[in-house]
Structures are given as C-alpha cells and as structure tokens.
Amino acid sequence: MIITLVTLHLIPFPSQAVVVYPGLPKCRSGLVLGIYSSEKDEGAAQFTSAGDAFDRLVSGKLRELLCGPPLKKGKTRIFHGLHQDFPSVVVVGLGKKNPGVNDQENWNEGKENIRAAVAVGCRQIQDLEIPCVEVDPCGDAHAAAEGAVLGLHEYNELKQKKKPVVTPQLHGSAESEAWQRGVTYAEGQNLARYLMEAPANYITPIKFAEHIEQKLRSFSNVKVHIRPESWIATQEMGAFLSVAKGSAEPPIFLEIHYLGGANTNDSPLVFVGKGVTFDSGGISLKPSSGMDAMRADMGGAATVCSAIVTAAALNLPLNIIGLAPLCENMPSGKANKPGDVVRAKNGKTIQVDNTDAEGRLLLADALCYAHNFKPRAIVNAATLTGAMDVALGSAATGVFTNSSWLWTHLYEASVLTGDRVWRMPLFEHYTKQVTDCPLADLSNIGKYSRAGGACTAAAFLKEFVTASHWAHLDIAGVMSNKDEVPYLRKGMAGRPTRTLVEFAARLSQDGRNTK
Numbered sequence: 001m002i003i004t005l006v007t008l009h010l011i012p013f014p015s016q017a018v019v020v021y022p023g024l025p026k027c028r029s030g031l032v033l034g035i036y037s038s039e040k041d042e043g044a045a046q047f048t049s050a051g052d053a054f055d056r057l058v059s060g061k062l063r064e065l066l067c068g069p070p071l072k073k074g075k076t077r078i079f080h081g082l083h084q085d086f087p088s089v090v091v092v093g094l095g096k097k098n099p100g101v102n103d104q105e106n107w108n109e110g111k112e113n114i115r116a117a118v119a120v121g122c123r124q125i126q127d128l129e130i131p132c133v134e135v136d137p138c139g140d141a142h143a144a145a146e147g148a149v150l151g152l153h154e155y156n157e158l159k160q161k162k163k164p165v166v167t168p169q170l171h172g173s174a175e176s177e178a179w180q181r182g183v184t185y186a187e188g189q190n191l192a193r194y195l196m197e198a199p200a201n202y203i204t205p206i207k208f209a210e211h212i213e214q215k216l217r218s219f220s221n222v223k224v225h226i227r228p229e230s231w232i233a234t235q236e237m238g239a240f241l242s243v244a245k246g247s248a249e250p251p252i253f254l255e256i257h258y259l260g261g262a263n264t265n266d267s268p269l270v271f272v273g274k275g276v277t278f279d280s281g282g283i284s285l286k287p288s289s290g291m292d293a294m295r296a297d298m299g300g301a302a303t304v305c306s307a308i309v310t311a312a313a314l315n316l317p318l319n320i321i322g323l324a325p326l327c328e329n330m331p332s333g334k335a336n337k338p339g340d341v342v343r344a345k346n347g348k349t350i351q352v353d354n355t356d357a358e359g360r361l362l363l364a365d366a367l368c369y370a371h372n373f374k375p376r377a378i379v380n381a382a383t384l385t386g387a388m389d390v391a392l393g394s395a396a397t398g399v400f401t402n403s404s405w406l407w408t409h410l411y412e413a414s415v416l417t418g419d420r421v422w423r424m425p426l427f428e429h430y431t432k433q434v435t436d437c438p439l440a441d442l443s444n445i446g447k448y449s450r451a452g453g454a455c456t457a458a459a460f461l462k463e464f465v466t467a468s469h470w471a472h473l474d475i476a477g478v479m480s481n482k483d484e485v486p487y488l489r490k491g492m493a494g495r496p497t498r499t500l501v502e503f504a505a506r507l508s509q510d511g512r513n514t515k
C-alpha cells in the first residue's frame with residue numbers, strides 16, 4: 001500500500017504529537033516497538049512512550065494482546081493487521097528500564113539493550129520482506145538507529161540471491177537529530193565491515209584506497225593522497241617495502257587529511273591502520289584452514305579510514321590525518337626470508353625472524369611518518385596478533401598506551417558505544433624481549449616466542465614512537481563476529497569503528513587540553 005500524504009498531518013496521539021511530513025511517498029512499513037520487562041509487575045506491560053501511543057491508536061488492543069508474563073529481553077512477539085499503516089508490528093523485550101552504566105560490564109546497558117532489541121525486531125521485518133521499518137526510539141534514538149542499521153547489514157554483494165533491502169526510519173520525529181547521528185555511526189561501522197568482508201581479490205591495496213577516496217570525494221575539507229611504491233621508497237620505509245615486495249600486487253600508502261578544525265594548522269589527531277589486504281604469512285606460511293579470514297587483515301586500515309569518513313559526515317570540529325600502509329603478505333622469490341634484516345624509516349634495523357609478524361613492520365614505518373604532523377595524539381589500530389584473541393577474545397579491543405589521558409578518552413567513548421576497550425601493559429619487561437636480537441636493533445618476534453605475544457608486539461611498536469600520547473589498539477580478537485555481539489550478524493565486525501568516532505568526537509570537545 002502506497003500512501004502519499006499531501007498535508008502536514010498531526011496524528012492525535014494523546015501523549016505525543018507525531019508529525020508526518022507531506023510529499024514523502026510512504027512505503028508499506030513494519031513497526032518495531034520496545035517493551036520493558038518489569039520484574040514486580042507481572043502482567044502489566046510497561047510500554048515505551050511510542051508503544052503507549054501506538055496502543056492508544058489501536059484502542060488498547062496491543063496491551064490486551066500482551067497480557068501475561070512480560071516479554072524477556074531480546075524476545076519478540078509479532079502482530080499482523082493491528083493497524084492499516086503497519087501491517088506487521090514486532091514488539092521486542094528491552095529488559096529493565098534505564099539500567100544505566102554497568103560497572104562490571106563497562107558499558108551502558110540501556111543503550112546496549114536497545115541496540116540488540118531493535119536489531120532483532122528489524123531482522124524479523126526483513127524476513128517478512130517488508131521494505132520499510134519504522135523504529136521506536138526506545139528513549140535513545142541514537143542507540144536505536146545503530147541497532148537497526150548494524151542489525152540489518154549483510155555483505156551479499158557477490159550473491160545472485162540477496163536479502164531484501166529494508167530501510168529503517170525513526171517512528172515519530174521527536175529525536176530525529178540523534179537518530180541521524182546513530183545512522184551515521186552505524187554506517188561508518190558498516191563501511192569497515194564491507195571492506196573487511198570483501199574478498200582479497202576485490203579489495204586489493206589500490207581498490208581499498210580508491211573506495212575510501214570515493215567516499216570522501218564530496219567533502220571540500222578532505223584531501224586524499226594515494227601514494228605509490230616509488231613514494232614509499234623515497235620515504236625510506238624499508239620495513240613496509242620488505243613485506244610488500246613479496247607480492248605481485250603493488251603497495252599503496254594512503255594518506256587522508258580531514259581538516260574540520262577551527263584552524264587548518266591545529267595539531268591533528270593521527271590515525272594509523274594496518275592495511276594487509278591478505279596475510280598468507282609469507283614464507284612463514286600460515287596453515288590453510290581459516291586462512292581466508294586473513295582478507296580482513298586490513299581491519300585496522302578499514303576501521304580508521306571509516307572513522308574518518310564518519311567524522312567528515314558528522315563535520316566534527318577537529319583535524320584528523322589518516323595513514324594506511326596497504327599491501328599483501330605473500331610468499332614468493334622476492335619475499336622476506338626468516339633472518340633477513342630490514343631498515344625502518346627511523347634508521348632502526350629489524351631482523352625478520354618470522355615473516356608472519358608483518359603488521360608491525362608496516363606500522364613501524366607508518367608510525368615514524370605520523371610524527372611529521374606534530375600530532376596531538378597518535379592512535380593506531382591493527383589486527384596484529386593471534387595472542388590478543390587468546391587474551392581477551394572478542395569482548396574488547398586491547399589498548400596499549402603511554403598516555404592515561406588518551407586511555408580515559410578511549411575508555412569513556414567505549415562505554416557509550418558498547419564496543420569496549422581494555423587496557424594492556426607496555427612494560428619494559430616486553431621491550432627487552434624484542435631488543436635482545438643477534439643481528440639487528442630489534443627482532444620482529446619476542447625471544448620467548450608465544451608468551452605475551454600481544455604485549456611483545458606492542459613493545460616493538462613503541463620503539464617507533466616518540467609522541468607522548470600514543471595508543472596501539474590490537475583488534476585481532478574483535479575482527480569477526482560469530483554470535484557474541486547480538487546486533488551484528490556473523491562475519492567481519494568492523495570493530496571498533498564507532499568507538500574511534502566517539503573518541504574523535506570527544507577529543508573535538510576537549511579543546512587542546514591534553515594534560
């Protein structure tokens with residue numbers, strides 16, 4: 001049913017006036033409504049204000065239908081034919097009303113519940129092949145929008161049979177600005193998911209760079225430089241080049257300048273992302289089982305570049321530089337061999353004891369280069385070590401930082417986004433294990449091999465940092481989702497893009513105070 005409204009129409013809800021704008025063709029829409037579960041009040045449904053209003057619109061029928069035990073968190077009930085504008089209504093349990101920040105879980109539980117509930121509801125509408133869904137803001141339109149846009153995302157670019165496209169819209173108009181911000185945050189994460197999920201023969205270094213350039217083309221305050229191999233050589237990035245030369249696919253150094261700050265010369269935040277578009281391990285070849293997942297070894301580059309695209313869309317008032325060394329790690333006659341020694345941009349020599357520890361080689365040079373911008377802070381993200389996944393699994397990104405100021409901002413951002421961070425150590429203890437090296441200044445693996453692998457990798461990166469506000473985010477554990485995050489489908493996760501965006505948003509409010 002297509003209804004075109006010609007006049008500005010105020011639907012007379014007793015508790016809330018909902019404005020429907022004229023001229024927009026309204027497609028057949030599903031409706032997702034949240035409902036709280038009240039422990040004490042068995043039987044009395046605790047509606048959100050949108051739920052209440054809808055119940056009045058259908059003369060209390062919804063309340064009647066929902067009598068009985070309260071709907072548990074994440075559980076749904078679906079009703080057809082309640083109202084002509086909404087042929088299908090999904091009611092979904094939100095859990096307790098306003099639970100706030102959970103100090104054990106380190107996240108805002110109310111927001112997290114809304115994301116999960118809305119995602120489930122929207123997917124049910126998608127399964128019914130209804131092209132539009134109106135979503136109850138559930139008291140937090142930003143979180144509801146994230147749940148809808150993240151929950152509906154799926155990579156099916158290369159399949160002939162695709163899931164139906166469903167467009168989520170805010171039900172009512174009271175919180176449209178917060179809704180739109182939530183949509184923008186979620187679309188940022190979906191961009192990272194797209195780039196990570198895509199096969200490595202589709203997202204090569206140059207294709208990655210062109211995709212990001214295209215996303216940033218419309219912003220007049222953004223400049224994108226796609227640096228070729230010859231430029232990388234003139235920069236004396238010998239560590240990065242040593243990895244890249246093993247592949248037939250040429251490397252790219254992607255450099256993005258987003259100038260949203262009050263002054264173009266305000267000290268920038270510099271984001272650096274590991275961009276290995278495929279990590280076979282090189283001569284230290286990985287086992288073949290599960291190797292396909294290494295198409296997402298550019299997750300660091302994907303999340304930081306997507307965060308900048310999102311910052312530009314939000315017009316955040318700060319300057320951000322994005323740096324992504326992009327290449328493949330392949331075995332060949334030109335590849336690094338175990339025991340080879342290479343020289344990084346800052347002159348330090350590195351013995352490549354394991355060619356599969358390639359990410360730190362790219363990052364070493366990119367981190368040296370990052371210092372040219374006199375940054376306010378440097379934040380790098382990388383799917384760096386399997387050991388990070390062993391340590392924390394997919395619960396949180398591991399953060400290694402020399403700055404408690406930076407840590408606080410990242411942590412506070414993550415409590416809001418629900419895409420959590422956990423602080424990890426940068427002890428001298430680990431530094432000793434990478435500097436004790438027979439042929440060079442540094443070895444690219446710790447001398448006790450697997451022990452504390454995420455920490456020795458971070459200690460290695462620290463050797464290329466002189467900035468006093470630097471954080472390394474090891475995102476290997478959060479690279480993909482099975483079913484742990486309920487509002488993400490199975491696949492590459494694009495985490496922690498929203499935390500990076502929220503962090504940048506906070507930094508833009510923090511003036512230039514870095515103490």
Ligand code: BES
Nearest residue numbers: 354356357358383384385386387445476
């Ligand atoms: N890209 C991998 C790390 C990785 C593993 C990311 C699993 C996501 C999921 C990285 O380049 C790597 O292979 N690291 C080695 C380091 C080791 C040789 C010291 C690892 O973790 O095994």
Ligand code: ZN
Nearest residue numbers: 279356357358
């Ligand atoms: Zn590797």
Ligand code: ZN
Nearest residue numbers: 276279297359
């Ligand atoms: Zn890797």
